[in-house]
Amino acid sequence: MDVSTCALGPPRLGALFLTFGKVGLLSFGGGSTTLVLMQHEIVRRRGWLTDREFLSTMALSQMWPGVHLLAQSVLIGHRLRGLAGAAICLLGMMLPATAVTVLFTAFFVVLRENPLGAGMITGVLPATAGLAFAVAYRFARAEVVGAPRAVGATVLALAAGSFALMALLRVSSVVTVLGAGVLAIFLIRRAGGPDGSA
């Protein structure tokens, strides 16, 4: 397989399914691994999209709720083979990964009943708290680096405010998230020009 594939017309649905299945199954560690593998397979290895086209599917997927990488699979599939392509790419990404996750959860439930397994789990649970904070830290860095200082500060203030509302005052998260969106329209436009970007 090389870049010449794209000269042969759109990829077959079977090839799409296998490629996305491979990405879904091999991407341990979530987010960035999946993205890197997807870019490698679709742009570098198969030449189905250019880097620029790949980035545009990524940007669009970021603007939609839900799991961005699943939405991006749908957008790539749609671009390559229309609605059928969208469905096949999503299925490829989800099917093998879901099967492994279900099997592992069943295994976990058995493990939990066993004293030694329960010991392992008491070690893992506090680690997940640390991992969640690390994800928040990386997310905060991505939001603030490169943005105008006032915009970055506004984003951090909104994040801290949402945290205080939800974690300490137990305000509904739906209300908090939507409220932050509305508030940002006023705050960020004031802080960083018309659209809040640099």
Added chain:
Amino acid sequence: MDLLSFFLTCLKVSMITFGGSAPLPLLRDDLVAQRGLLQDEDFASALAIGLITPGPNGLFVIPIGYFVGGVPGAVVGALALCLVALSVLILLWLHKWIAHWPATKAALRGIQAATLGLILTLGYTIVVATVHTPLDLAIAVAAFALLAFTRVDVLLIIAGAAAIGLVAHLPGI
């Protein structure tokens, strides 16, 4: 809880949050705080399983579905994720209309900021539910530092925490 309401709950929380990990605290609100159906430990477990198994972030909905209703629950969770992902096609049409509005970008930034607050809330919730001893705290801090500041693989961090937990809870030590 019947599978249809679980499906609708998953749809609701996924449609109002951006990014894989973001709906987790919302799901927790619904299933732990309001319905008392699951424990905080179940959520921490689901997050850990989502991190260990392959696939994009956000598949923790599948183990949560499993805890709620076995394999059918897991399948329902996966279906909800798929439906939300497919709905992105609406954006291709919408995009032409609203992308140039300055308010759109600003609102998205605000929603992302609140998402950040959501993830912090999630970490805080897990700390309250699972960190009881100095060793627990040390594991949490080490996991944070390793993932935030080094390139150590998540799988290794989880495996290390499991090994420490195993040794610390060996009978007779």
